[in-house]
């Protein structure tokens with residue numbers, strides 16, 4: 139919710155009679171978050187979104203998670219994951235805790251049904267591919283290196299133009315712009331690494347004036363269902379508010395650099411309860427004449443760090459490839475591999491792109507991730 143948006147036709151006041159040309163009433167819907175206490179939007183449908191023809195069980199595969207015990211640094215090569223299909227069927231969980239589940243999907247087919255996550259905000263990172271996310275708020279086109287945020291409760295279909303490789307972060311709390319990036323009025327501050335005009339909202343199309351049988355698959359953490367509804371979910375004449383899907387491309391992220399190495403919080407993109415998201419993009423290195431461009435050795439004693447390597451030369455990291463995920467576990471020291479410090483000296487810039495999430499509760503490893511693991515990674519700091 140970078141800012142207030144109004145799209146299509148809305149009545150002059152909320153919660154008043156708003157009539158169709160045939161004299162009938164449009165159906166107002168409030169999509170609110172944290173009960174009625176946080177951001178919300180008001181949606182105006184041709185017909186009520188509540189007209190439910192059937193509710194059936196949705197048997198989703200059970201994913202087994204194992205604790206990262208003995209606690210150690212891990213490396214997973216996600217290119218080995220061969221699941222494909224539509225964006226939901228192809229979603230493969232890799233890491234998770236009660237706050238966050240991180241999955242990877244190779245979406246090759248359009249979703250024939252709508253999907254609504256009623257328990258989590260969903261944040262996508264598009265590694266490869268282009269396409270459209272169809273929502274009641276409108277169509278949101280995506281391209282490589284987009285973050286796309288879909289608020290909890292939003293029905294959507296992902297329609298790839300070409301094969302789309304994407305990370306999916308499901309957060310049980312709201313994923314938001316970091317509070318420290320906002321001033322008292324809610325505007326992004328001058329020292330934030332992005333600005334309101336860098337964010338893209340859905341484009342509202344003409345309402346889908348269709349009745350029939352429309353399938354919405356609903357996930358709510360452990361619970362799920364298949365709803366069959368009578369009215370097309372994208373039958374909106376208008377909406378307004380602060381709660382809607384949006385996209386942000388890493389090309390728009392203005393990295394903050396300095397004379398000496400800057401810590402990860404300067405690269406932060408989003409925050410959520412129990413998680414912080416960061417992006418590392420092409421940038422100039424530190425300009426002190428004796429600066430060491432690669433990070434120092436460190437132990438994150440109170441968070442697990444999960445890096446996904448997108449493209450470029452990952453100078454401080456031995457053995458990783460595009461699509462690799464490293465999990466640097468809380469309390470396990472990590473840093474540049476042998477020779478990386480010396481190799482970095484005198485370098486003036488990097489072309490690396492990587493995205494990171496730090497979680498403040500330990501992450502467990504999903505069974506599909508274990509099958510892709512480079513099991514020698516924790517020994518990669520040996521000379």
Ligand SMILES: [Fe+2]
Nearest residue numbers: 438443466472
């Ligand atoms: Fe780290």
